[in-house]
Amino acid sequence: MIRQPIIVVMGHVDHGKTSLLDRIRNSAIAAKEAGGITQHIGASEVPIDVIEKICGNMLNSSGVKITIPGLLFIDTPGHEAFTNLRKRGGSVADLAILVVDITKGFEPQTIEAIMILKEYKTPFIIAANKIDLLTGWISTGSKSFLEAAGKQSQLVQQAVENSIFELIGRVSELGFNSERFDRIKNFQKELAIVPLSAKTGEGIAELLMVATGLSQRYLEMRLNIEVKGPGKGTILEKKEVRGLGTTIDVILYDGSLHTNDTIAFATSSGVGTARIKALLKTKPLQEIRESSSNFMSIDSVSAASGVKISGTGLDDALPGSPIVQAVDGDYSSEIKSEISSVFKTDKQGVVLKTDSMGSLEAVSRLIEAAGFKISKKGIGSVTKRDIIDAFAQLSENQIYSVVLAFNVPIEEDAKSASFDSGIKIISSDIIYKILDDYKLFVEERQKNALSKAENRIVFPGSVEVLPHSCFRMSHPAIFGVNVLEGRIKTGWLLMSDTGAVIGKIKGIQNEKSPLELAKANENVAISMDEPTFGRQVKEGQILYTRVTDSDERMLKGELSSLINEKETALLKKISEIKKLSRDALI
Numbered sequence: 001m002i003r004q005p006i007i008v009v010m011g012h013v014d015h016g017k018t019s020l021l022d023r024i025r026n027s028a029i030a031a032k033e034a035g036g037i038t039q040h041i042g043a044s045e046v047p048i049d050v051i052e053k054i055c056g057n058m059l060n061s062s063g064v065k066i067t068i069p070g071l072l073f074i075d076t077p078g079h080e081a082f083t084n085l086r087k088r089g090g091s092v093a094d095l096a097i098l099v100v101d102i103t104k105g106f107e108p109q110t111i112e113a114i115m116i117l118k119e120y121k122t123p124f125i126i127a128a129n130k131i132d133l134l135t136g137w138i139s140t141g142s143k144s145f146l147e148a149a150g151k152q153s154q155l156v157q158q159a160v161e162n163s164i165f166e167l168i169g170r171v172s173e174l175g176f177n178s179e180r181f182d183r184i185k186n187f188q189k190e191l192a193i194v195p196l197s198a199k200t201g202e203g204i205a206e207l208l209m210v211a212t213g214l215s216q217r218y219l220e221m222r223l224n225i226e227v228k229g230p231g232k233g234t235i236l237e238k239k240e241v242r243g244l245g246t247t248i249d250v251i252l253y254d255g256s257l258h259t260n261d262t263i264a265f266a267t268s269s270g271v272g273t274a275r276i277k278a279l280l281k282t283k284p285l286q287e288i289r290e291s292s293s294n295f296m297s298i299d300s301v302s303a304a305s306g307v308k309i310s311g312t313g314l315d316d317a318l319p320g321s322p323i324v325q326a327v328d329g330d331y332s333s334e335i336k337s338e339i340s341s342v343f344k345t346d347k348q349g350v351v352l353k354t355d356s357m358g359s360l361e362a363v364s365r366l367i368e369a370a371g372f373k374i375s376k377k378g379i380g381s382v383t384k385r386d387i388i389d390a391f392a393q394l395s396e397n398q399i400y401s402v403v404l405a406f407n408v409p410i411e412e413d414a415k416s417a418s419f420d421s422g423i424k425i426i427s428s429d430i431i432y433k434i435l436d437d438y439k440l441f442v443e444e445r446q447k448n449a450l451s452k453a454e455n456r457i458v459f460p461g462s463v464e465v466l467p468h469s470c471f472r473m474s475h476p477a478i479f480g481v482n483v484l485e486g487r488i489k490t491g492w493l494l495m496s497d498t499g500a501v502i503g504k505i506k507g508i509q510n511e512k513s514p515l516e517l518a519k520a521n522e523n524v525a526i527s528m529d530e531p532t533f534g535r536q537v538k539e540g541q542i543l544y545t546r547v548t549d550s551d552e553r554m555l556k557g558e559l560s561s562l563i564n565e566k567e568t569a570l571l572k573k574i575s576e577i578k579k580l581s582r583d584a585l586i
Helices: 019-032 048-055 079-084 108-120 145-149 154-173 204-218 332-342 357-369 383-395 412-421 433-455 549-557 567-584
Strands: 006-013 038-040 041-046 069-073 093-099 123-127 178-180 189-196 232-241 245-254 256-258 262-265 271-282 293-298 299-302 305-312 322-325 350-354 374-379 402-405 424-428 459-471 479-491 493-495 499-512 513-515 517-518 523-529 541-546
Touching: 006 079, 006 108, 019 093, 019 123, 019 204, 038 305, 041 048, 041 305, 048 069, 048 204, 069 204, 069 293, 069 305, 069 322, 079 108, 079 232, 079 357, 093 108, 093 204, 108 433, 123 154, 123 204, 145 189, 145 204, 154 178, 154 299, 189 204, 232 305, 256 271, 262 332, 262 567, 271 332, 299 305, 299 549, 305 459, 322 332, 332 357, 350 357, 350 383, 357 374, 357 402, 357 433, 374 383, 383 402, 383 412, 402 433, 412 424, 459 523, 479 499, 479 541, 479 567, 499 517, 541 567, 549 567
Parallel strands: 006 069, 006 093, 093 123, 123 189, 178 189, 350 374, 350 402, 402 424
Antiparallel strands: 038 041, 041 069, 232 245, 232 322, 245 305, 256 299, 262 271, 262 322, 271 293, 271 305, 459 479, 459 541, 479 517, 479 523, 493 499, 493 541, 499 513, 499 523
């Protein structure tokens, strides 16, 4: 059997996600008598005959034979719903609608949504909402954008075009090609932008048409399910309901569930199980309030649908966890494999805490895609133990001595421990902002580390002893040099081209002004206590800084950005001189 696609609505706050879902529901109810739309827990199902009525001849003109039974919209808008709609290797959501306020364009949560969708490789449509707010727009009462747009003035039509052009540019910056839906030649290569108004309903017909057409044409194989097989789903939310206790809202994407079935799910300590006491659905067309009187019991449920499950043992269930019907002895293997992949950590890395298993995976994927590692993962508030674990990373790698907290509270003793230890907590309810703030933290730490290293290590440098420039022969010897390449600094050792150590630079002067450092092409006087001019040091002689083996490794590795090509070649020559010197001793 082919199921309806699961569609999640995402976008920045106040751009109209909830209004869009309400408009789709209202349009569906208006297209058919009450009952033409089925409200599930956390989802609303719009049957195909209702979609056809709203779209009119649009679906027929697409040339695609429609066999899907309808569209299942997730009623919990936002990234939380999307990240919790997860299964190994991707998302349970088949398609996403990204709502963008056409008068404001991209905002932080818009970018966050695109980053998450890109990471999960989930196809999406851009709903350019609030066309009714464009100056001069006149509402026509039509469900069609094209029909409504044709009745607008040239100035308004141009304003729509300009706004869409700006969206196309922003989408391009994030690595996607896009175009207005009616101009797209290949929907696999371009994102569809559907202008609409959730307030007036204009454009709803085209949005449903594009969502239906894309699902039918490109997702049909994914939508095949085994209705009578064991139920498989994902936990959208966990809630306390008066009279029911702890319940879980589940999106079922395969198979069926029945009362008295045993289900398995992930907990913070492993795998948990519970027997289903009741399967609950929303009473028709009622708002979901947290009261048992607003639900009615059903004996079974089949994919794809949303259902509230009541049962014993659900207290430790994790939002974002898969659920499977426990039909045999190996039911926990799928859950365990999920847990092991989501909670997999490295020896070195940041400490990460999030609000759900779904967001833990989403944040982890973005952090790892950016080239960083995670040493500890957890769900729930930031604790003192997390600060201690982050402090332990100081001895391993300073860029990992930090706690990243997504959408979770920070306990008071953790705040105190953070202040006392200097361990930073980066906290936000926007995923990409956590990543951006962490990148800034890393950049700052690396700059500090480079600054300290630059003061501590010896860099490659070579000087030529100038003729007729001896000011003092010994104790200390003072003579002029030309810095040929690299740099020299007080306190560094100089050696000859045979590797013999001449002595330490005691001071550097330029026209009687003391210097700490001299660079290539500078003529300076240097003083050294050890050599006698005319014996160990002679006119025209080339001297080299003596770079230690450990400094050499750092300059070839993590500090390689601090030296240019000429200095890199000079470092190689200094290494060869040291090797010849060691070989001569042998």
